[in-house]
Amino acid sequence: MKRYRAAVIGLGWMGLLYDLAERTADRFEIDDVNRPTPPLDIHRRTLAHRHPGDEGLPNSAAEALWIRPDIELIAGADRDRKRLDAFSERYGIQTVYTDAEEMLRRELPEIVAVCTNTKYRAHFTCLAVECGAKGIFTEKPMAHTLEEADRMVKTCADAGVPLSCGGITTTHPSFARARELVRSGAIGKLLSIDTYGPCAQHQNWMYFLESRPVWVVGGGDPPRRESGTDEFGGDALMFTEDGLVVHFRRGGLMLRLSGERGEIIYDYISAWRLWQDVEAIDGVRRVEMPWPAPNFVPPYGSVYSLADVMDCLAGEMDEPKNSGRRVAAALEVEIAAKLSSAQGGARVDLPLTNRSLGLHYDWFR
Numbered sequence: 001m002k003r004y005r006a007a008v009i010g011l012g013w014m015g016l017l018y019d020l021a022e023r024t025a026d027r028f029e030i031d032d033v034n035r036p037t038p039p040l041d042i043h044r045r046t047l048a049h050r051h052p053g054d055e056g057l058p059n060s061a062a063e064a065l066w067i068r069p070d071i072e073l074i075a076g077a078d079r080d081r082k083r084l085d086a087f088s089e090r091y092g093i094q095t096v097y098t099d100a101e102e103m104l105r106r107e108l109p110e111i112v113a114v115c116t117n118t119k120y121r122a123h124f125t126c127l128a129v130e131c132g133a134k135g136i137f138t139e140k141p142m143a144h145t146l147e148e149a150d151r152m153v154k155t156c157a158d159a160g161v162p163l164s165c166g167g168i169t170t171t172h173p174s175f176a177r178a179r180e181l182v183r184s185g186a187i188g189k190l191l192s193i194d195t196y197g198p199c200a201q202h203q204n205w206m207y208f209l210e211s212r213p214v215w216v217v218g219g220g221d222p223p224r225r226e227s228g229t230d231e232f233g234g235d236a237l238m239f240t241e242d243g244l245v246v247h248f249r250r251g252g253l254m255l256r257l258s259g260e261r262g263e264i265i266y267d268y269i270s271a272w273r274l275w276q277d278v279e280a281i282d283g284v285r286r287v288e289m290p291w292p293a294p295n296f297v298p299p300y301g302s303v304y305s306l307a308d309v310m311d312c313l314a315g316e317m318d319e320p321k322n323s324g325r326r327v328a329a330a331l332e333v334e335i336a337a338k339l340s341s342a343q344g345g346a347r348v349d350l351p352l353t354n355r356s357l358g359l360h361y362d363w364f365r
């Protein structure tokens with residue numbers, strides 16, 4: 001039954017700790033080996049009866065791998081010895097490495113979770129493929145630069161390796177239902193998408209595009225913030241090859257899909273809602289309809305990002321919902337919006353030729 005051998009690189013909050021403790025906000029540097037780690041509830045179980053309705057799924061990559069019947073979790077890597085010890089103690093796995101490269105080369109895992117900080121994502125993703133990985137899921141943000149994102153996408157595509165880039169809301173099965181509805185014409189021809197920002201590290205919009213982004217205009221992008229990020233913070237418009245427009249609007253919903261005959265909205269708290277135009281005695285009325293299950297239930301986590309990779313390996317899915325290809329395209333749109341804003345709102349055509357362009361993120365990413 002356990003057909004795939006798996007390993008985690010980076011046993012921090014997303015790799016391991018979120019299931020074992022409350023996150024602390026202690027400051028660290030990305031290359032610190034000794035990371036602030038609070039006391040851990042090493043053998044914690046999810047006790048649904050203690051918080052009914054908010055039971056949640058395991059958040060961490062290690063737990064998501066551990067609970068799958070078709071996967072054997074065999075190894076973990078982190079530069080921080082304390083975190084390796086916590087991994088060994090929880091899972092009874094002694095195969096741990098302070099050098100992730102050594103782990104990949106010696107253990108040759110087939111499924112790899114890359115949960116380091118962004119800086120090492122491209123390196124370990126490509127090395128995992130070189131060492132024979134069959135499926136990879138990473139944390140978000142995918143990468144700093146377009147060149148890194150290109151390398152991840154190409155390396156995985158050339159080797160036929162499904163790559164899912166971030167345990168974000170888009171990985172939830174309800175997003176597949178939403179896209180099915182749009183494709184089946186439930187709201188008529190899709191005219192526009194409205195969302196709070198391109199936010200490539202947690203974008204929900206790219207999954208609904210049927211053709212590639214071709215140009216972007218933007219404005220109001222603020223300078224780099226104190227937290228370290230210079231992710232796009234203004235308003236922008238993006239057009240696709242087939243004429244769809246995406247509005248990136250500050251203060252907007254997480255996602256609004258407007259069609260010729262209806263509308264779908266998604267928000268983290270109120271989940272999915274659907275309106276359709278129906279013939280009434282006095283003409284056409286836009287009426288709210290029940291959402292066909294599944295609907296979104298927070299929280300989300302690594303479970304669904306991994307599930308997409310496994311479904312691809314089983315031949316049941318062509319590409320993870322939050323695939324590297326889609327996230328890389330969203331990153332390019334976000335950078336283009338920044339460029340446009342810096343040029344007073346000039347039109348910026350895609351693809352961008354300068355692949356060394358990229359984003360900075362908050363200090364802890």
Ligand SMILES: NC(=O)c1ccc[n+]([C@@H]2O[C@H](COP(=O)([O-])OP(=O)(O)OC[C@H]3O[C@@H](n4cnc5c(N)ncnc54)[C@H](O)[C@@H]3O)[C@@H](O)[C@H]2O)c1
Nearest residue numbers: 010011012013014078079100116117118139140141167365
């Ligand atoms: N999907 C989400 O909702 C979500 C939530 C929080 C964080 N994140 C993302 O997850 C990533 C990881 O952050 P985190 O919050 O888990 O915190 P973190 O900084 O605690 O985790 C990173 C871990 O990777 C290890 N690491 C870094 N470089 C390494 C290397 N070269 N070799 C071996 N180990 C290495 C660190 O020692 C650390 O334990 C970040 O990029 C962050 O943006 C995603």
